[in-house]
Amino acid sequence: MDRAAAAANARIIEYVQAQPVLRAYGYVGDANQSLQKVLLQQRHASNRHLKSTIPGSIIFRIAVQLVLLLVVIAIVPLALGAQISPATAIALIAVVAQFTSSVSTVADLGGGIRMARSSLRKIADILNAKPLPVPDKPARPSSQYEVRLEGASFGYDSHSPVIQNVSFSVPSKTTVAIVGPSGSGKSTLIKLIARFYDVDSGxxxxxxxxxxxxxTEDLMQHISLVFQDVYLFDDTIWENIRIGNEQATDEQVLRASRIAQVEEIIRRLPAGWDTNVGEGGHSLSGGERQRISIARAILKNAPVILLDEATSAIDPENEAAFLEGLAEVTTDKTVLMVAHRLSTIQGADQIVFLREGTVTEIGSHDELLKLNGDYAAFWRERAKASSWSIT
Ligand SMILES: Nc1ncnc2c1ncn2[C@@H]1O[C@H](COP(=O)(O)OP(=O)(O)OP(=O)(O)O)[C@@H](O)[C@H]1O
Incomplete structure (x- = not known):
């Protein structure tokens, strides 16, 4: 039972943490069956466990033992006074002992069920979670991979809107950079486009x-996501890249890995491609994980790239490699990126400035500098911080 629970817990944690990756690479719907199976197995194992082994309430046990003791205290003088025979006394004590033991077992079960109820409720919540509605007759995406937002609003809860009335478009094969202060809703916007959530209006x-x-499969097939918080599965580096395209040949995996500079990581690791990255990829650095994520995206070769650029995951010596891989993955693609590096922001066709979930400015780098508003102030501050000079 403990082994079953540990296996199920590990699966649940992996499944929840890996949701963005699973959705991004189309592992939706029926693909969740293995998790459903493991959850059901664990529920059955929990039920079996409750019925057989979980110890009951200590207080109740003591009370039951006291009752048995009182019965013995009452019966022994009767036997000594010859009011009942010793055989009868022993038989009575045996019957009462048997009865109290049965009562204890029932109490054990009740206590166990109470203890496990919240875990079972959590499992039921996951199994019963409502998926986002899917259309009966899905539309087919056109071959013009434009992304357009019209009056989009969204909040994680109904009281606090995170995205408010946002409208802009990313024409096919162009790049839009989203910039703005921390918490302004940049990552949320990316998640809305990947339909991790539905907009409340617009x-x-x-x-x-x-x-x-x-x-969902159709949408995800056309999108590559490169996340800031890259999740890797508890598997080898090779398999973690191959998830980008299960049909890819070994040659294609190697090519993607070369472009994303993953080969350099492989060379340093004694087990090479077979290195197990550990749960969530914890045995690799943030920069290494993001390079693997870029390799996945290159392998997938989707026409639309949603990219949440890492702020701190890439160390300076790996930055050039990262940018090279990024250039490869974004060429001739429709790109919407949360950008932090001044070079990537400046190179975008359009920049959308987000403040408290609202678009305050849209335009090219030069246009927004001329406007001398939010973006110009942001740019001056960042340029000063990174000792860039604005010409
Ligand atoms: N899953 C979530 N549940 C509830 N609130 C969330 C969730 N994710 C983000 N938020 C909140 O939504 C707001 C916008 O967050 P978001 O991550 O989109 O901002 P951001 O501009 O990307 O920030 P940063 O630049 O720091 O990454 C924040 O107030 C954040 O706390």
Missing amino acids: RIDFADSDIRELA
Whole structure:
């Protein structure tokens, strides 16, 4: 039972932490069956465990033992006074002992069930979680991979909107950089476009269809996501890259890895490609994990890239390699990126400045500098911090 619970817990934790990756690479719907199976197995194992082994309430046990003691105290004088025979006394004590033992078992079960109820409720919540609605007759994305937001608003809860009335578009094969202060909703915007959540009002169009009208598999097939917090599965580096495209040949995996500078990581590791990255990829640095994530995206070769650029995960000596891989993955693609590096921001076709979930400025780098508003102030501050000079 303990082994079953540990296995299920590990699966649940991995599944929850890996949600963005699973969605991004199309592991949705039926693909969750293995998790469902393991959850059901664990629920059955829990039930079996409750019925057989969990110890009951100590207080109740003491009370039951006291009752037995009182019965013995009452019966022994009767036997000594010859009011009942010793055989009868022993039989009575045996019957009462048997009875109290049964009562204890029932109490054990009740206590165990109470203890496990909250865990079982949590498992039931996961199993019963409502998926986002899917269309009966999904639309087909056009071959123009434009992303368009119209009056999009969203909040994680109904009281505090995080994205408010946002409208802009990312024309096919262009790059839009989203910039703004921390907490302004940049990552949330990326997640809304990947349909991790549905907007509360307004709409998001992807390749000429409302994303709610597209089949999730279809949407995800056309999007590559490169996350800030890259999650790797407890598997080898090779398999962690291959998840980008299960049909890819070994040659293609090697090519993607070369471009994303993963080969350099492999050379340093004694087990090479077979290195197990540990749960969540904890045995690799943040920069190494993000390079693996770029290799996945290159392998997937989707027409739309949503990129949440890492602020701190890449160390300076790896930055050039990261940018090279990034350039490869974004060429001729529709790109929407949360950008922090001044070079990537400046190179974008359009910059969207977000403040408290609202777009305050949209334009090219030069246009927004001329405007001398939010973006210009942001740029001056960042340029000063990184000792860049603005010309
Ligand atoms: N899963 C979530 N549940 C509830 N609130 C969330 C969740 N994710 C983000 N938020 C909140 O939504 C707001 C916007 O967060 P978001 O991560 O989109 O901002 P950001 O601009 O990307 O920030 P940063 O630059 O620091 O990464 C923040 O107030 C954040 O606390």
